[in-house]
Amino acid sequence: EIGFGCGPTAGLIVSASCQERREAVARALDLGITYFDTASVYADGVSENHLGETLSDLEVRPVVGTKVVIGEDELDDVSGAVIRCFEGSLKRLRLDSVDILHLHNRLAVQRVEGSNVGIGPLLSVDDLLGPGGVLDAFEKLRDQGKTRSLGICSFGGEVPAINQAIDTDRFQSLLAYYNILNP
Numbered sequence: 001e002i003g004f005g006c007g008p009t010a011g012l013i014v015s016a017s018c019q020e021r022r023e024a025v026a027r028a029l030d031l032g033i034t035y036f037d038t039a040s041v042y043a044d045g046v047s048e049n050h051l052g053e054t055l056s057d058l059e060v061r062p063v064v065g066t067k068v069v070i071g072e073d074e075l076d077d078v079s080g081a082v083i084r085c086f087e088g089s090l091k092r093l094r095l096d097s098v099d100i101l102h103l104h105n106r107l108a109v110q111r112v113e114g115s116n117v118g119i120g121p122l123l124s125v126d127d128l129l130g131p132g133g134v135l136d137a138f139e140k141l142r143d144q145g146k147t148r149s150l151g152i153c154s155f156g157g158e159v160p161a162i163n164q165a166i167d168t169d170r171f172q173s174l175l176a177y178y179n180i181l182n183p
Helices: 010-015 018-030 042-058 072-093 125-129 134-143 159-167
Strands: 035-037 063-068 098-103 147-153 173-175
Touching: 018 042, 042 063, 042 072, 063 072, 072 098, 072 134, 098 134, 098 173, 125 134, 125 159, 134 147
Parallel strands: 035 063, 063 098, 098 147, 147 173
Antiparallel strands: none
């Protein structure tokens, strides 16, 4: 996996020259890396712009995943916010579709406005699964052929809410933070 926007080496990739980005991605592909992960909020969209430009320059199409974020000011139209954010991502990535679409906001049993834990406000299970929620928009985008797989981020949220999402069997991916120091 190569992340285009977060983690210890992200700044190098995002701020690198076009040639350096092409070399890094070409090298990663040569080494068998097939998944490239980014998000609309990484470097305020620069990550997606750079990844899209680099993949286009190299004329390659590896597995690409991105994440949408719903802002505090968009909570009245969750589904619309998802679609607007995602359409912007596709434009920046220069793609008609991505392989994996994740929700970057963290989940809670109840919405916690003003929380901004991690990325954006904590969304409720109802924001995710209810009518006009994230999953409605995700499934619409999948039905339109704009993504193949749907996912959520699990780190920074409430475990009972994450478990409710997993138990629906409607997500194909879970970004989980796990290491020996934080099992």
